[in-house]
Amino acid sequence: MAALAAHADAGPAMAEFSVHGTAVTCDPNGILMLPDSGVMVVSDLHLEKGAAFARRGLMLPPYDTAATLARLAVAIARHDPKTVISLGDSFHDRNGSIHMPDIYRAGLRELQRGRDWIWVEGNHDPDAPAGLDGSWCSEVHIETLCLRHEPSARAAAGEIAGHLHPVARVVRRGKAVRRACFASDGTRLLMPAFGSTTGGLELRHPAMRHLFDRSKLIAHLLGRERIYSVAFGRMIG
Amino acid sequence: MLLIAPTGAGKTLAGFLPSLTELAARGRPKPGSAGQGLHTLYISPLKALAVDIERNLARPVDEMALPVRIETRTGDTPQSKRARQRLDPPDILLTTPEQVSLLIANGQAEGFFKNLRFVILDELHSLTASKRGHLLALALARLRALAPDLVTIGLSATVADPEELQRWLVAQRPGTTAEAGRITVEGGARPEISILETSERIPWSGHSARYAVPDIYEVIKRHRTTLLFVNTRSQAEMLFQELWRINDDSLPIALHHGSLDATQRRRVEAAMGRNELRAVVATSTLDLGIDWGDIDLVIHVGAPKGASRLAQRIGRANHRMDEPSRAILVPANRFEVMECQAAIDANYVGAQDTPSGGTGALDVLAQHVLGMAAAGPFSSDGLFAEVTSAEPYATLSRERFDKVVDFVATGGYALKSYDRYARIRKRDDGLWRISNPQVAQQYRLNIGTIVEAPMLNVRMASRRNGTVGRGGPVLGKVEEYFLETLAQGDTFLFSGKILRFEGIRENECLVSRAWDQDPKVPAYAGGKFPLSTYLAEGVRGMLADPARWGALPDQVSDWLRLQRDASLLPGHGELLIETFPRGSRHYLVAYPFEGRLAHQTLGMLLTRRLERAGARPLGFVATDYSLAVWGLEDLGAMIGSGRLALADLFDEDMLGDDLDAWLAESWLLKRTFRNCAVISGLIERRHPGKEKSGRQVTVSADLIYDVLRSHEPDHILLQATAADAASGLLDIQRLGAMLARIKGHLVHRRLDRISPLAVPIMLEIGREPVSGQAHDDILAEAADDLVAEAMGQA
Known part of the structure; x- marks a missing residue:
């Protein structure tokens, strides 16, 4: 038992499992890797969210884009992916990529250099981003997977989606911890939001109810240094 | 003029007398002539009070057949009536502070208020000691600018510092102190x-x-x-x-x-x-x-x-x-x-311990600045002079004022990327103006300083065949924070019933009736208000003086005698610190009597220091009266051998770096920040019916707080938050005064077991909910469960 506890403490930093037969790796920074094809997936960057609010008269701190890009740069440096897929809502609104300050644009273009970059259409960004490289599409098919922004309402084998910003709430000894998470029942997977000032929606929310087979659903919570995997039925212990 | 009188003395009617006399002399306007405009403004903290006064005032006015029209204007007044009131104001308008702020932010405020003669402020003592009072003081400064002959009449119950209210009622000028006159009505039978x-x-x-x-x-x-x-x-x-x-x-x-x-x-x-x-x-x-x-x-x-x-x-x-x-x-x-x-x-x-009004909050000032821009163009010099004539803002520096204006314009960030989205702009004539009419509309939606904690409806669920549906009546509202601690099946008390928590559906909390004798989740039991310094002093005095124990019930005086024999009762001005072992742990209990909030802050800071001293503290608990810290090392032995110096442990310097380090992570501060962010207009107020849906477009105040702390620790809103915390949830001011007071007056008793005085706080241990700090080890434990399950051991 002690050995088991020690093993759990050390724990693997990442969670590795398969979705509809394709191997995936979840990184505690909220990045999904498809190791067999060298693809890195991030979702819901919501770049220029602060500016989008400022345009509506709410002067949120203008540092979100820089923070998100810095984290993205670290992730890309670590995994050096052949292809990066940004799974929709890459910009918080239509004007985001148009009015993005030049310094961020240059930084982003630097990240894009030497690799394929795919922007997937999202509800916040229904148009291709302005002044940036990369291709633009509404969904991507890789191996047994289909990557799109919004999850389909009913069972969809092999679907990787974002949009909902899933978070899980785990309760132990009366204390609750709420963290962003990957959510998967082995058939499909929901990505956490990568943007630095994005909120979240709990897995128990009605919007998530019909997406998963809850008996197989596991939330992979983003910890400081590792992923914590908790079965849906054991969230409140 | 400040009128202080006990309840029942008829001070409200007295407050109206000068106004009614003048109105009677003025007589009815000639038919066909334009109205003479608003004459008297009555401001009360409660809507219900304004309505009540209308009734009470209408009778004498009718009986004397005075030519006076009296109307109310509150949040409940229909839009059509409000519009009519703007065009054709009554002689006397009975209203609330928020409505006054809305009226002065209107483009027609100048004409509306130009003949205003009296402002009557009822229950003034309850208004001034809050951000609501700060906003009202700013509104009053504007009213004085619009109607220079204005007379203010404050009505108040007895207060600790009447001079503060007297200053509050009149315009302050740099370097001098102006005070309104004061009439105090003594008496009333002693309760x-x-x-x-x-x-x-x-x-x-x-x-x-x-x-x-x-x-x-x-x-x-x-x-x-x-x-x-x-x-x-x-x-x-x-x-x-x-x-x-x-x-x-x-x-x-x-x-x-x-x-x-x-x-x-x-x-x-x-x-x-x-x-x-x-x-x-x-x-x-x-x-x-x-x-x-x-x-x-x-x-x-x-x-x-x-x-x-x-x-x-x-x-x-x-x-x-x-x-x-x-x-x-x-x-x-x-x-x-x-x-x-x-x-x-x-x-x-007849001692009084009403709180002081305090220094004007910067988030409130930001709200007011936007309102004044909505009213019309302003110059920085002019508005600064006006703002500093209000008592709470009399000491505001020009530099801070300019920072607040910058915040209102573009958020006040060092990184100037929002200039093109500015809400207010300074034009070539040197005057600030709003950029577009939506800004004024946004201001109107955000008016006020009362930020409700996010609340959810509590609705009775219908149960059919074991499934839970909606359809029962709404019982009331409960804080989202409270619900976050509940799991399905937990029972709690609400609306006089024991309820079973069924879950949250579409922003409602569904419950069913439970028949348990005792609810499982004890609702939060601590008081909202900490023990006042005056009463704390009284309790300390009682402890130190056995001659006064005769007034106490025998059970209590016996308890104090036991404490005197088993340990010690601190003398006047002393702080007693006891250490003793219990079970496998060692306890340190202190008795400052400074209120739960200050004790909580002290507990946080002591734990950090004990950690550094190698005492391996495990936790602490605070009440209004005392504070207990426990750990693995023998604290009594450490103090006895000189390894731990109490004077250092309780030194005032804990309010420096230790405090800063702790604040960085404190969820208390995040909650304070959220209020400041809403009041200042950085984030939008939640309006009923506009709650977030499945799509996440709202932005969380916690996230903004983290971003600001890491990028702009000196941001004006973080300054506002720190100022709030010092007197509010963290009560740092009071803790600082206590640390200064007890310096050189620490008495330590090393005991071999718990003392009688320590029993109450020892019983609190384990009862208080642990603060909202999230810990990775909880997740690790959950993951361990999963491993155990996977291995077939669960």
């Missing part, structure tokens, strides 16, 4: 206050006062109408429940608190007015000066926390000056007995 006599054992700790319920019931039976005050909603729920459990005579006993559904509250108020109730259990929602029928007794359950608070609540029992009010205090535990006695002593000498 008769006693502590409930009981043969029951008074508990060591806790806040429920359950032991006293049978005695309370007997007292209710002997009186016509009893008003029972408690400090928190959960106490109100508990007391109501317990009274009905033994209500064999089926006395009409009702419940009234701010979270209940409004129609239910109105029903209770109406029944009160008709004298149909024998008792009402209430929180502070009934605090202020409205008449509620014929109350002949006030019972205060739980300690009153402040002498003036008690006096004002008792004033409720009797609105006739010449008859004494009757009140009974019911302490919930033994320390509260001493606190109640201190409050009675204070009442006897």
Whole structure:
């Protein structure tokens, strides 16, 4: 038992499992890797969210884009992916990529250099981003997977989606911890939001109810240094 | 002019006399002539009070056939009537502070207020000590600018510092202090206050006062109408429940608190007015000066926390000056007995401990600056002079003022990327103007300084074939924070019932009726208000002076004697610190009597220091009276051997780096920040019916806070947050004063077991919910469960 506890403490930093037969790796920074094809997936960057609010008269701190890009740069440096897929809502609104300050644009273009970059259409960004490289599409098919922004309402084998910003709430000894998470029942997977000032929606929310087979659903919570995997039925212990 | 008078002296009508005299002399306007504009503005903290005054004022005005038109304007006034009032103002307008801010932010404010002669501010003492008071002080400064001949009349109950209110009423100029005149009406019969006599054992700790319920019931039976005050909603729920459990005579006993559904509250108020109730259990929602029928007794359950608070609540029992009010205090535990006695002593000498208004908050100023831009173009110089004429802002520096204006324009960030989206802009003529009309609209939606905690409806669920559906009645509202601690199946008290939490559906909390004897989740039991410094001083004095123990019940004085024999009772000005082992742990208990908030902050900081000293602390718990820290190392031995110096441990320098380091992670500060962010207009107020849907487009205040702290630690809104925390949730001001006071007066007793005085706090351990700090180890534990399950061991 002690050995088991020690093993759990050390724990693997990442969670590795398969979705509809394709191997995936979840990184505690909220990045999904498809190791067999060298693809890195991030979702819901919501770049220029602060500016989008400022345009509506709410002067949120203008540092979100820089923070998100810095984290993205670290992730890309670590995994050096052949292809990066940004799974929709890459910009918080239509004007985001148009009015993005030049310094961020240059930084982003630097990240894009030497690799394929795919922007997937999202509800916040229904148009291709302005002044940036990369291709633009509404969904991507890789191996047994289909990557799109919004999850389909009913069972969809092999679907990787974002949009909902899933978070899980785990309760132990009366204390609750709420963290962003990957959510998967082995058939499909929901990505956490990568943007630095994005909120979240709990897995128990009605919007998530019909997406998963809850008996197989596991939330992979983003910890400081590792992923914590908790079965849906054991969230409140 | 400031008029201070006890309840029932008729001060409201007196306040209107100068105004009515002038209006009578002015006479009716000639038919066909333009109206003469608004003459008198009456501002009260409560909507209900404004409506009440309209009734009370209309009668004498009608009887004397005065040519005066009186109207109210509150949040409930229909849009059409408000529009009409702007065009054709009454002679006297009865309204609330928020409505005044809306009126002065209107483009036509100048014409509307130009003939204003009197502003009457009712219950001024309850307004000034809050951000609401700061906003009103700024509005008053603007009214003085619009109508320079304005006379202000403040009406107040007795307060600790009347000069502050006198300054508040008039314009301040740099380098001088101006004060309004003051009339104090003495007297009123002194209230008769006693502590409930009981043969029951008074508990060591806790806040429920359950032991006293049978005695309370007997007292209710002997009186016509009893008003029972408690400090928190959960106490109100508990007391109501317990009274009905033994209500064999089926006395009409009702419940009234701010979270209940409004129609239910109105029903209770109406029944009160008709004298149909024998008792009402209430929180502070009934605090202020409205008449509620014929109350002949006030019972205060739980300690009153402040002498003036008690006096004002008792004033409720009797609105006739010449008859004494009757009140009974019911302490919930033994320390509260001493606190109640201190409050009675204070009442006897007429001592007051109302809080000071404090320095004007910067988030409130930001809201006001935007409002003034909506009213019309302004110059920085002109607005600065106007703002600093308001008492709370008299010491505001020009630099900070300019920062606030910059914040209003573009958020006030070092990174200037929002200039093109500025809400207000300085044009070539040097005047600031709003960029577009939407800005004014946004201001109107965000007006006010009261930020409600996010609340959810509590709805009774219907159960069919084991599935839970909606469809039952709404019982009221409960804080989202509270619900976050609940799991499905947990039971809790609400609306006088024990309810079972079923889940959250579409922003409603679904519950079903549970039949358990005791709810599983104890609602948060601590009081909202910390013990006032005055009462704390009283309790410390009582401890130090055995001659005064005679006034206390035997159980309590015996307890103090036991403490004197087993350990020590601190002398006046001393801080007693006890150390003792218990189980496998070592405890340190201190008795500063500075209120729960200051003790919590102290506990946080002491734990950090003990950690560094190698004492391996594990946790702490704080009450209004004392503080206990426990750890693995023998704290008594460490102090005895000199490895740990108490003087260093309690040194004032803990308010430097240790405090900063802790603040960085404190969830208390995040909650404070959220309020500042809403008031200042950085994030939008949540309006009912506009709650977030499945799609996440809202932005969380916690996230903004983290971003600001890491990028702009000196941001004006973080300054506002720190200022709030110092006097609010963290009570750093009071902690600082305490540390200075006890310097050189620490007495340590190393004991081999728990002392009598330490029993109450030791019983609190494990009862308090742990703060919202998230820990990775909880997740690790959950993951361990999963591993165990996978290995077939769970």
